[in-house]
Amino acid sequence: MGMLVPLLDLIRSGDSSAQSHSCACVCLLAPQRSNREAVMLEGVKPLLALAKSYDPREQQVASWALLHLTHSDWSRRLLGDAGGFPVLVLLLQGSDSEVQFYSCSALCNISSARELHRKLLSIGSHFLLKSLLTLASSSVQKKSMQACRCLQTLSQNDLIQEQLMELDCVLPLQPLLKTSSAEWRESAVTLLSALTSHTPNKAVLVSEGLLEEVGQLLLHPTCSSVIITHSCRIITDLSSCSEGQQAVMEARCLSGLLGALLSPSLTDDTLIHLTSCLQNLMTQHPLQSELSVMITSEHVSRLVKLSGRSQNPQLSYNSAAVISRLEMTGETLQLLKPHYVAMLEYLSVLLQNKDLKFQQLGLVTISNLKTDGDFSSLLSGGEVEDQLRTVHDQTEETRRLLQTIQPPSPVHPLQPPHKH
Template sequence: MASGFCEDCSRLLDEFCVYLRKVCREFEQKIRDVFRELSQCTCFRIAPESSFLRRRRRRRTQELLSLHLLCDDETQLLNQESLHALSRLASSEDTDLQTTAAMFYLHVSHHLKSSLPDAFMEPVMALLLSTDLDVQKTISLSLVNLLAKNNVCKELVIEMGMLVPILELFQSGDAAAQCHSCACVTLLASSESKSEAIMVDGIMPLLALAKSYEPQVQQNATWALLHLTQSDWSTRILCEVGAIPVLVLLLQSSDSQVQFYSCTALCNIAAVREHHPKLLSMGGHFLLKSLLTLVSSSVQKNSTQACRCLQTLSRNVLIQEQLMELDCLVPLKALLKNSSPVRRESAITLLSALSAHPPNNDVLVSEGLLEEIGQLLHHQTSVIITHSCKIITDLCGSSMGQQAVMDSLCVSGLLGALLSPSVSDETSLHVTSCLYHLVTWDPLKSNLSVTITSEQVSRLVRLSGLIQNPQLSYNSAAIISTLAMTEEMAQLLRPHYITMLEYLLVFLKKKDVKLQQLGILTVFNLKKDGGFSSLLAGSELEAQLWKVHAQTEETRRLLQMITPLSPSPVDP
């Protein structure tokens, strides 16, 4: 390819390059000469290399070469020769040799498919005790990989005392070293070893580090404590050695990440009911107050995690009562109005758990929760709809709750949820179950008949025909069967009479008495409209009605033969 220069320019550049190379060679030679003379002066105290050092360097080179050759063949990785070489390298005071051994273990940790022989753990311990942080980081990462793949025995690691140097890495100030240390502790926490005393000795430094004034150290220590709560065994030890007060205090940390880690750890602990007494042992409802404060956090993940922790704790009735005493509705109602769907969902999930406890219901109703739910149903997500249905069903068990439902937007919100294109059949099942529950009360039945629209009627008719989903079909058809057959309602239903005849026929042909009875009730209600009566006359549905009638009469006649009947234990 042409250079783009003319012949003269090219010649001048070539000459310059030749001259530059010559100058560089001369300068290099001059540097060599100067440093050769300097090295002979006693000022620098550099003695000529002895034969011992030459042999040591040669041996080092041979060991490095042998290790590289060993790494190419997995069958020779763990032989006696490599063990001896690793032991020499790990016990050396030369950090270069220690690094070589640590790198060998790192290579092994990536490629080893079998178990690492116990004898190969001795050099690991020596490398963990190295004074060089890079060596410690490399070997601790190797240990993480080996533990994660179950290539080493966790119990052996603990018994050899490796937990101590691993935990000391927390104080190194190096983020990578602290991360490796945390990962090792987390993996060791799943050990089934009965050496609890050793594990306690390992956890105590973590608790001390969690109280550190150094943000990064505190964050890493809390992260490790969080992962320890993922094992039942280590969680129990944590609770026994006093980790709960430390974690509760960390909820008030100025570091949002520490708040999140400690809150998640407490949530894991709260999942085991036997730990609840210790969780509540701090006086003045300190834990619950701290969590309620965190509910209002500006950091979304902390707010939602605090709600989740309170929800887990609320399975305990005593804790529910304490939450109500602390006026927990104020921050939760504020979250229901938040623009973030995640925050709204976390709040309504906790409120759903509270509404399941009947003694809370009058307070929830009087505090206007149903009004909030009615408005919230118009910001539909599956989680919000599902828990809203549960709350409405729980709270309308009293006359005060029924009136609050009628005064709110709950019914229109539920009907609107039926039309949402994003609502699944599973969510529709919750909606129809709630609506069906509401129409069992006469005032609410009238409210529904006045509120429902043609689109919502069409949706209920379509769902009634989903025979492959029996409960959804039943709920939808049951709602239709209760609608007051006014002229306005008849106008909404007339376009669907043919479809309704089809699913009612299926109901009557089923052996399920409940479906047959629903079919009969629906026909009875629809016959109030002359248009439906005309379609029914001479139809297959009418013929099936006579069959069911005949079967019922025959059953009644046979039952009369058994006289007298004993009173039913269910309905005397």
Template sequence: MAPGFCKDCSLLLQELNLHLRKVFREFEQKVKDIFRELSRCTCFRITRERRTEEALSLYDDETQLLHQESLQTLSRLATSENTDLQMTAAMFYLHLSHHLKSPLPDALVEPVMALLLSTEPEVQNAISLSLVNLLVKNNVSKELVIEMGMLVPILELFQSGDATAQCHSCACVTMLASSETNREAVMLEGIMPLLALAKSYDPQVQQIATWALLHLTQSNWSTRLLCQAGGIPVLVLLLPSSDTEVQFYSCTALCNIAAVQEHHPKLLDIGSHFLLKSLLTLVSSSVQKNSSQACRCLQTLSENVLIQEQLMELDCVLPLLVLLKTPSPVGTESAVTLLSALSAHTPNNDVLVSEGLLEEIGQLLHHTSSSVIISHSCKIITDLCSSSLGLQAVMESQCVSGLLRALMSPGLSEETVLHVTSCLRPLMTCDPLKSLLSVTITSEQVSRLVKLSGQIQNPQLSYNSAAVISKLEMTGEMFQLLRPHYIPVLEYLSGFLKEKDVKFQQLGIATIFNLQKDGDFSSLLADSEAEAQLWKVHAQTEETRRLLQMIQPLSPSSVNPRL
């Protein structure tokens, strides 16, 4: 109570307050009773419906949704010829779509159909947005919406001329198409209107229509129908759109289409290489997800040799090298993946080398720990080293030191390390590269190779790593690097000599021959298990040679009767 009153006055005021509250409650109840009686008269029917709807729009108790009186009133509002009452019902659904946390009862779905058929644009906008919300939150079964015939009025909203209604209807179609069981119905009825809306001059309508088309490329069946209906030219023409979301949706849809080779002829039918030119332009986009998606689409297309040739004719390497330098790992991964696909086609290699790809790959390996980038970089180096021009470019670049650095990258998977060693091993067969690696390698990298050579659980990784060690040039500096590791080296060599696979035995012998140039190694080898295994291999070889001498030399025709 306010200050300044004595205790007795304060008590009197409190009693007055309580009395007034009681009077107001009684008055409120009397008013409700009077209006309840009045509302039973037909002359007050519309007023009653409006007031009932206002109560419905404030309903938060989901347990009351199936109340028979509420359902009847809502149905009457939805089917009324009075657009104000229709709007009331539509607003109820809009309110419901934001607050409902459980599935909408089937009985409450029925009035939606009547509201979709309304001639009032505001009613259509409100109810279509409500339906989008309910579908997004899975409050309404997509199959039920189709079964109740709502697809037809939803598609008719495409032609309404109202951008808001078109956007909402497109969103509805997209959600309905996300269900595999509905996709056929949506495709048969909705594909042509969607393609028409994708050509809209309204950016928002175009964006949502393209989004809907993207969802229709998520199965082979619907993709085929979309292509048959002329969807490819529409999507290709959307690539240069000024709206970055439209660019992304259309590019992703085309990427899905390109995954099926039967569609490639239609993709290439568009004149003057328009598709490839548009994708290459998108590769240079400042929007990272768009440039990456364009790379993925080109990579999928590049499985077609004809498309690869066209890409090379369009000077595709330069924009890819620019993207290769981007600070974003996603962009770099997309670019290196596409360049890896291009390097697999031998006729492209001289161009890739002359454009400076190996120089960029060498620098990239010094600044990345991405398994994707390292793996594809190894593949590019291996592919391009198939020519003398490529070998020379590797020597002049930082590829060798980059590979050794990648070997030390923390957290790399065993598969990625295998890619690195598989790339290093053949490089060691070239004397200039062997010399370069021998003077570049560090003690930490030698230690890493020795450890990997002992990975008996992964024989190929072990073999690759040991093969690099076996080819190192045994100089005084190299002996200094290897001496701390002679004991583990002897351990894995002993294991190699026990292998039944001859290539492991041969590698073990070659390594021992190379390392014996160091007296310290020879001393440790004496009387070791490795030496014992070496003598066993020698004895087996001698026995094999003796047995072969007992047989007359075989002519080629007796060895291979087909000759």
């Protein structure tokens, strides 16, 4: 009906009320596939011009409208071609909170397309990353959280990770981990876990005290599943570098992890991350010894119960693997002894699993526990012992078959006779 042209004319007018309503109309028209091309081709430039206005109200309207035009790949590319990215980055530096939030949200949508990262980074001397880090330190929660989300999305790019580390990005993020708001802490720890996945960052993050912050975070009385999951990723990543193991012990991370293990409200997905982290730490000698000493009867009860979760094989495996890696001292065996019957039940399930990884875990656990006469007595003549014979017979049969199909020795080509 020709409504688009007068609406765009109103956007160019000086009447802020008319501009606001016409921008809203354009945004409502844009999602319709039949309107999309006309709205984007004809509407982007007037909106960008309005965004450059010195009037905060006009900037609010324009940035809100531009945000609504960043929800599709096609519109994001067209906005970039029209020079919209530098405008949105400049709006991050504005004085109006709403303008900063809308432009940050728009850039968050844009950064989800990795092919646009290069264009975003071309906006002069880390300007985008510096602006986002400044916003992350904002006392306005929704701006800070949105900036963290945008940085997290951008950090999938290795070059951006390097630039963030050059900008000392941990410094403005650490205070967010100490705030009283769980949502704020979640945003910061999610971004930091993305940074720890990049190998060159690990030693620096350890030296900057990130593990100390994570240890405190896990000990917080309102520690959410999101925080536990990303804390586990950080601890797993940073413990893999030489400086990380000692820092994990000194930072009370182990106490935090074991405390989280006893939480009754965790989902299975969170428990998988938690038990996977503990299992990984138990493969490292100093941490294995430390954890073996710190484990209490409550922890053992929880791990045995989780090991019996046959409906969730990965959680069962992780939990049983933690138990299998405990140092079998007299104290540890005393903690395990009341659970031998329940342990035989999950060991039976492990041995019947077709996956050799599960069978091997069952065998290792039984081998570790056979030093205790009480366990050997329960094992003798029971179902698990029958399954051990079955596994042994299958292994022998496999070995015999492998012997019959051994590859022939390599045939060396005949060497020409030596000339005298």
